Amino acid sequence: MDILFPIAGIHLNVLTIAGLGAMVGLLSGLFGVGGGFLLTPLLMMIGVPPAVAAASDSNQIVAASVSGAMAHTRLGNVDWKLGLIMVAGGWLGGLAGTQLMHRLLASGNAQFVIQILYVIMLSVVGIFMFLESTRSLFGKKKAAAAGGGKTPFLARLPLRVYFPGAGINASVIALLGLGGLTGVLAALMGVGGGFIMLPVLIYLVGIPTPIAVGTSLVTVLFTAGEVTLTQSMINHTVDLLLALVLLAGSSVGAQVGVRVGRLLKAEQVRVVFSLIVLVTMGTMVHNLLATPHALISLN
Amino acid sequence: MMWKKIWPVLGLTAVLLTVLPGTVFAAGTMQLRLSPATIQTGASFAGADVTVSGRVPPGSQVFVRLMAAGGPVTMTEKGRQGLFWLNQRTVKVTGLPAFYLVLGSTDIARLPSGVQRQMGITGAFGELVRAAGATSNGAALTGAQSAPFLQTLIDLEKQKGLYQERTADFDLAPDGAFSYRFLVPRDLPPGAIQVQAWAVRDGSVVATAQTAMAVQRVGLGGQLAALAQNQAGVYGVLALLAALTAGVAINFLFAGIEGLTRSALGRRVPVRTGKEDEVREVRI
Numbered sequence: 001m002d003i004l005f006p007i008a009g010i011h012l013n014v015l016t017i018a019g020l021g022a023m024v025g026l027l028s029g030l031f032g033v034g035g036g037f038l039l040t041p042l043l044m045m046i047g048v049p050p051a052v053a054a055a056s057d058s059n060q061i062v063a064a065s066v067s068g069a070m071a072h073t074r075l076g077n078v079d080w081k082l083g084l085i086m087v088a089g090g091w092l093g094g095l096a097g098t099q100l101m102h103r104l105l106a107s108g109n110a111q112f113v114i115q116i117l118y119v120i121m122l123s124v125v126g127i128f129m130f131l132e133s134t135r136s137l138f139g140k141k142k143a144a145a146a147g148g149g150k151t152p153f154l155a156r157l158p159l160r161v162y163f164p165g166a167g168i169n170a171s172v173i174a175l176l177g178l179g180g181l182t183g184v185l186a187a188l189m190g191v192g193g194g195f196i197m198l199p200v201l202i203y204l205v206g207i208p209t210p211i212a213v214g215t216s217l218v219t220v221l222f223t224a225g226e227v228t229l230t231q232s233m234i235n236h237t238v239d240l241l242l243a244l245v246l247l248a249g250s251s252v253g254a255q256v257g258v259r260v261g262r263l264l265k266a267e268q269v270r271v272v273f274s275l276i277v278l279v280t281m282g283t284m285v286h287n288l289l290a291t292p293h294a295l296i297s298l299n
Numbered sequence: 300m301m302w303k304k305i306w307p308v309l310g311l312t313a314v315l316l317t318v319l320p321g322t323v324f325a326a327g328t329m330q331l332r333l334s335p336a337t338i339q340t341g342a343s344f345a346g347a348d349v350t351v352s353g354r355v356p357p358g359s360q361v362f363v364r365l366m367a368a369g370g371p372v373t374m375t376e377k378g379r380q381g382l383f384w385l386n387q388r389t390v391k392v393t394g395l396p397a398f399y400l401v402l403g404s405t406d407i408a409r410l411p412s413g414v415q416r417q418m419g420i421t422g423a424f425g426e427l428v429r430a431a432g433a434t435s436n437g438a439a440l441t442g443a444q445s446a447p448f449l450q451t452l453i454d455l456e457k458q459k460g461l462y463q464e465r466t467a468d469f470d471l472a473p474d475g476a477f478s479y480r481f482l483v484p485r486d487l488p489p490g491a492i493q494v495q496a497w498a499v500r501d502g503s504v505v506a507t508a509q510t511a512m513a514v515q516r517v518g519l520g521g522q523l524a525a526l527a528q529n530q531a532g533v534y535g536v537l538a539l540l541a542a543l544t545a546g547v548a549i550n551f552l553f554a555g556i557e558g559l560t561r562s563a564l565g566r567r568v569p570v571r572t573g574k575e576d577e578v579r580e581v582r583i
Contacts, residue, residue, distance in 0.1 A: 003342040004485075006524035011485065063542035067550030108375040108386040225539050232535030236527050240538045241342075241520065244545060251549040292377055292384050296451040299373040299389060 007239035021249025029257020040190040055231035057190030059243035077214025079165025086179035090223030093183025122281035133270030192220040330354040331508035341518035352478035355498035369397035394431035397488040402467040460484030
């Protein structure tokens, strides 16, 4: 059943889009990640313009993260003082990223920049995840979690403030910078940024894991929301219909993924996920290096 | 005496009344109708049947052109930079229509060149290329420089069925009545489509007619597209609220399903206490 997605401006099969969302939702339910960094390149591969894919993915992330943010708030896992500082950085970063996207679209090289960023990100995430999961699978000890002992690097930067929710002193500059980076990535690539925020908060800022998970999820929610607004107003690239169809699929997929994940060894799941990430990265590299089908195309 | 003065007048009048209507008819009018006159395109629009009909002077061939005005189109040209293929030039193409369909009861190429030029249809979309232009960084491109861009755009539109020039099997009666049913593509652009028809006989245009067809985008998709363009701030807030509402609703839906499932199964499941790495089992 093909329908016209009004902002993307192309006809797509509804079941294909929902299935894509379900597949990414399944993986995110299995592994506990947002999946946005996989969804945007997959949308580009089926013909959705990159700018629309990134912006609509941000819209979808708002829907996907709101329930998790509510749950963590109820559990007391959100340090609102820390989170609001990162949100402020995220909003500035999101605005800057949207303006940068606007310039890239005008120059005609938005697709190239987005693809390069994804190749870099997917390479780092995929290789790190593959190495970590194969080490775990073959019995090597996991790295110890941060906490206690020496103060992590980012927490020692100037303008340090005490955050009672997390129970730590941390640098406002580090938090603003982290939020800003998340906002730029959200605007350019349609990702939530949790895959960067979480390890930085835990290992480089020194926040306890549950607080880091809840606070980063709330930050992702607010940042993705701001990016949805700015992309709509400046670049007109949010396809609400596309986001809602994706959400329908990803919600079902995530629920199935959570239940299937209980039946499998975590290391096995991570190996498979990392291989999927690496295959996606390889496909994007091939698309960047191979001679295009047509040298002249619509912008 | 009076009859001798009157009959030339009557005779001339009779001749004029007999000849003139045909002459007037042959000199520039024909009947042209399109059905439906309005096409509504929604999210699931897959194309629509349209019937063009009317009347031409007997013995004429019929040519019909449907054309929708198009706006500027931006195209890019890739070139190799190191390992990668990057966009090296951005070109703006103007003057090409958004929709162009030419139907002829005989091959356009068989018409005299003068007739082709009079109709503005010379085959192989030649008139479109001549009327269009291209600029890069504000500077106009020459014909040779713009030709690849124009041809690429024409080829892309042909693939979508938006550009067609073909000989059609018109139902053409001896008295000049004609009709033909054709399919318009699903990517038909919204707006007005100008329809012009010609009757060609003995190597010259003997009649012309014009009408118009409207394409309206309806349904949720059309409303969203209009809102996104015309009231972007409102659209952004709507997108945000819709996502928040959908996320909360789906969360409650699956929480309810899981609650019902637990009630039915009554089994022990691990539950996180909220403290780091602490899990305990509870009976549900």
